[in-house]
Amino acid sequence: MNLENALRVLGVDPKYATRGEVKRAKRLLERDMTRGDNEEYQKMINDAYEVVSSSIKKEDERRDNPIFDTSPAFQIKNIEEQIKIANENFMEIFKNELNEALEKGPFNEKDYEAFTNKYQTLKEEANKKLIALNQLKETYENQDTILGLPDHSLKDSILDSVNPYKQEKNQTEKQLPAVVSEKTYEDFMIDKKDEPVLGLPDHSLKDNILDSVNPYKQKRNQTKKQLPAVVSEKNYQDFMFNEEDRGLKQILSDLKTGLGLKKNDHKKLRASNIKVASNFKQELSSGNYLYNVVHFIPSIIKVPIQLAKKLKNSIFKDKEANDRIEKLKVRVNNLSDRDLDVIYHEYRSSKVTEQMAPTVLNDLLNQKVREYAMKNVETLNEEVKSSYLNIFSSLRQLESLDEMLENKNINTQMRKKLESRKNTLLEGKAEVIKDLREKQVRANEWLSSGLHGFEEDMKAAESKMSYVGKRFAKRYDDDEGLSQKEAQLEKEEKYAIRTGNDKMALKSFVESETLLSENTDIKNSIFGKRSTGKRYYSPLAKMLDYRPDPFVRDVYTSAAIVGASLATINGMLTAKEKQNILENQSQTANMHNEEVINKVNEAGENLQAQSDTFMKGIKEQSNQAVNDAAGTIERAALDKHNWNIGTNKYHTADKMGHNYYNEFYQNTENSFTEVMNKYQEGTLSQADALGAFKDIANKTQENLNQVYASCRPIMEKYAHAHSHLDLEGTLEAMKSLTENPTAIMDMNDAMINTANIGEELTGLTLEQVNTINSLPSDLGTTLLGAATAAALAINVSNTTSNNEKQGKYGNEVTQMVAEYASSKSQTEQQIAKTA
Amino acid sequence: MDEKIVIMKNGKEVECDVLFTFHCEDNGKEYIGYTDHSTTPDGRKNIYTASYDPILGTGSLEKIETEEEKEMIQEVLMQINDEARSD
CATH class of the missing domain: 1.20.1050 (Glutathione S-transferase Yfyf (Class Pi); Chain A, domain 2)
Incomplete structure (x- = not known):
């Protein structure tokens, strides 16, 4: 027996036997050499052993022997051959069986079972080999590329470490090809069809489609490849511009184009309603004068109030700047909602800084x-x-x-x-x-x-x-x-x-x-x-903003509270003094003091409660005015009738009364003037001055009340006896005054209280105070003005209530919710009561 | 009859002629130009300018301080001059 036969005994094709199989064959031979059962068999084994023994000794031969070739390609080929052999064997056997079946007839069940058992093993072995083949192919395919596996003949190649067939000592189980890690696989295995290595075209390909697009391929007489042509501006505009492409910069450009906006356009102050003295115009037209414009304020002694009346009107035309700004205004007003949306969302923060647009545009x-x-x-x-x-x-x-x-x-x-x-x-x-x-x-x-x-x-x-x-x-x-x-x-x-x-x-x-x-x-x-x-x-x-609270504006533009106090002072002081005082007050006022504010509001609530007092006082003051007028008429009537009606006693009394009244009025006026001077000199504060005024007014009123009380009975008799004189109004006024002796005094007190509050509130803007200055400044009407101002405070309060009803300070939603909450509360209370 | 304004100058009351007034829409002020007919050493007639609050009245004049106001006054004078010459 030789080695080849020994391998066949083991069921191994000698051409593709592995080293391990050779060793097994050798051991088989050694074992069987000791058996003595079958001489023929023993002879076969012995022969095989000799062959194997002699084969193992030749290391170099083994190395070159394809039997020991462990390259993947060789392994694949080995398995393919084995499959082929298995298939051929299977077909041969099947053919024999088929012929047998044709001779003997169809299989019976027993035959079929024998047939199946016989070939099942072959089939399973073939399947195993097929699986191994596929795995090998997946792992080692394309090994012949430049980055493929190294030559199998290299000793100590890197593949040895992954060679599944490399047998170590004591290795028993044949290992399937190790699964190559993804990294290793990708490093080595590149699908030639899908992805050229490193992007370079396959070296074996010539004049294929890659050459036509390879910018680095140089051909003889080939001119330099041109870059894509620059699209002409005309083309660009024709088919690039689209309304949807209109962005912020386009919008801003459209706004500014053609206007020549100047950097200081926003600062331009524009004059209007220019009035020129005729003499000045004549001077100018003569061309004989040159002028030096001086900007300083001398001490003013006297200035006409209605300055504008005598001067001729002129219209100021800064044509260039005005035109620019007017045109810009039109363009801004005509911006579409889409443009405004773009500006709102994009023209902010760093974009504004980037554009450096003229301030007037911003x-x-x-x-x-x-x-x-x-x-x-x-x-x-x-x-x-x-x-x-x-x-x-x-x-x-x-x-x-x-x-x-x-x-x-x-x-x-x-x-x-x-x-x-x-x-x-x-x-x-x-x-x-x-x-x-x-x-x-x-x-x-x-x-x-x-x-x-x-x-x-x-x-x-x-x-x-x-x-x-x-x-x-x-x-x-x-x-x-x-x-x-x-x-x-x-x-x-x-x-x-x-x-x-x-x-x-x-x-x-x-x-x-x-x-x-x-x-x-x-x-x-x-x-x-x-x-x-x-x-x-x-x-x-x-919207939250810093403009004055409309409530506050409502109150003070009606010249209330503060006006009550300042109107009194205003008529007594020179313009310059008054201006300084007002400015000082605005600098020192502290509106953020919570205590002051609380106090003010408490007083305000008192003021609201005193509305009747004010109305009564105003009414009585009106009566007093009527009385004064009636008194004048009375005297005129009497003079006309030469005082022939009435007794000397009445005459005397009347004269005394009038003298008293006149003297008393003069004294009152002097008292007011004295207080005014002290205030002007600074020896009295505003609050003190107001207090003094109140005292004078009340004293005056008290005296008047006494006069009215004492004269009224006389006047009544006189009126009845002189029906041709219309004294009814006078009588009514006197009656009212005597029946309400404290009305005007109460009103004065209330006004002073509120005026003192006004002092604490003088931190308001001059604009609000300015309305006071439009009030008449003579003494008699000043007091009436103060009373009117106080009455206006009441009106303002009513106005704010009306504004609330109109939704100015709340709205139907808040009212709706408040009503619901209130009704809910009432319902719950009712339920609680009935429970 | 032209309007007059009386100023205190060097301890004396001096009567001045009001030359022009105008209103500025941007700041809400009124402006006035007047002269006491005094002249500078080089023969130029002095025109004094000031602003005042229309509500407070001309009893209290304010100094012209900002460049924008000076520029505006200058332009008004130029315009008045142009109109006077064209009449």
Whole structure:
């Protein structure tokens, strides 16, 4: 037996036997050499052993022997051959069986079973080999590329470490090819078809399609490849420009083009209503004069008030600048909503700095974009308002339906209808509320965009110079309980919206809104409305800015309170002195002192309560004026009739009375003048001066009252006896004055109290104070002016109430919620009472 | 009859002629130019300018301080001059 036979005995094709199989064959031979059972068999084994033994010795031969070739390609080939042999064997056997079947006839069951058992083994072995082959192919395919596996003949090649067939000592189980790691696989195995290595074309390919696009391929006489032609400007404009491509820079360019805006256009002060003295014009037209313009203020002694009357009108024309700005205004006003949207979103922060646009353009854009933003806010506010109406009207109906359903006497059919109606009302409420909240956020985003907007909001809220009623609002320590309750309701509302729970969403929303409303408290104050609650309910978005609170403006443009005091002073002082005093007062006023503000508001509430006093006093003062006029008429009538009517006694009394009155009036006037001088000299403060005026006025009034009281009976008799004299008005006035002797004095007291408050409030703008100066300045009417001013305070308070009704200081949403909260509270109280 | 303004100059009351007035829309002020007919050493007639608050009245004049105001006054004078010469 030789080695080849020994291998065949083991079922191994000698051509493809591995080293391990050779060793097994050798051991088989050695083993069988000792057997003595079968001489022929023994002889075969012995022969095989000799062969194997001699074969193993030849190491070099083995190395070159294809039997020991362990390269993947060789292995693949080996397995393919084995499969082929197996298939051939199988076919041979099958053919024999088929012939046998044709001779003997169809298989019976026993035959079939024998057939199956015989070939199953072969089949399984073939399958195993096929699997191994496929694995090898996957692992070692394309090994003949430049980055493929190294030559199998290399000793100690890198493949040895991954060679699954490399047998170590004590290795028993034949290992399948190791799964090559992804990294290793990708490093080595590149699909030639899909991806050329390193992007270079296959070296074996010539004149293929790659050459035609390879920019580095040089051919003889080939000119330099040209880059794609630059598209001409004409082409660019023809098919590149599109309305949708109109961006911020285009918009700004269109606004500025052709105007030649100057850097100082925004600073240009423009004159109008120019009036020129005729003499001056004549001088100018003569051309004989040169002028030196001097900007300084000499000490003014006397200045005519109505200066403008005598001068001729002229119209100032700075044509160039005005034209530029007017054209720019037209362009800005004609910006489309789309353009404004672009400017609003993009023209901010660093973009503004980048463009370095003329200030006049920025000023106009600021105004225009502000209007655009407010338009969007108003639209959103209207939609929010509509949603609130929807929600609260549904709420009312739902509550009515619940009440009806509580009635046990309603039949099933009615109950079903009511339930159905309830469901209809509830349906979609979560979505409505979600939409409402989103719109509130968007509206606020329009008003307050970006970080700068956020900071400005905080500043405005902190300074309280933001929105209605908040300027003198009361501050509180933080109420954690309220915040937590708000947070809980918010969480429930969001949850309900997310899960589409209409009923829960409605409940949470309403509770949240009423909680805000209940913690909002607006009280009347000297300034109109004043917020004193822990929260300020404002469901509609409102702009925050630094302009004066409209409540305050309403009060002081009516020349109230402060006007009452300053009107008194105004008539007594020279213009310059007055100006200095007012300026000093505005510098020293401290409006942020909480105590002062509280005191002012308390006084304001007192003032409101004293409205009747003021009206009575004004009425009586009117009566007094009537009385004075009637007195004049009376005297004229008497003079006309030559005082022939009446007795000498009356005459004497009358004359004495008039003398007394005149003297008394003169004394009063002197007293006023004395106080005025002291105030001017600075020896009296304004409050002291006002107090002194009040005392004089009251003393005067007291005296007058005494005169009226003593003269009235005489006058009554006289009037009856002289019916041709119309003394009825006088009698009525005297009667009223004597019946209400303290009316005017009470009014004076009240005015002084409010005027003292006014002193504390003189930190207001000069514009507000200026209205006082338009009042007449003579003494007699000054007091009347003060009284009028005080009355105006009452009117202002009424005005603010009217404005509130018109929605100026609140709106129908806040009122709706407040009414609901109030009615809810009342219902709960009633329920508590009946319980 | 042209309007007059009386000033105190060097301890004496001096009567001045008001030459022009105008209104500025941008700052809401009124401006006045007047002269006491005094002249500079080189023979130029002095025109004094000032502003005043229309509500407070001309009893209190304010100094012209900003360049924009000076520029505006200059332009007004130029215009008045042009109109006077063209009449």
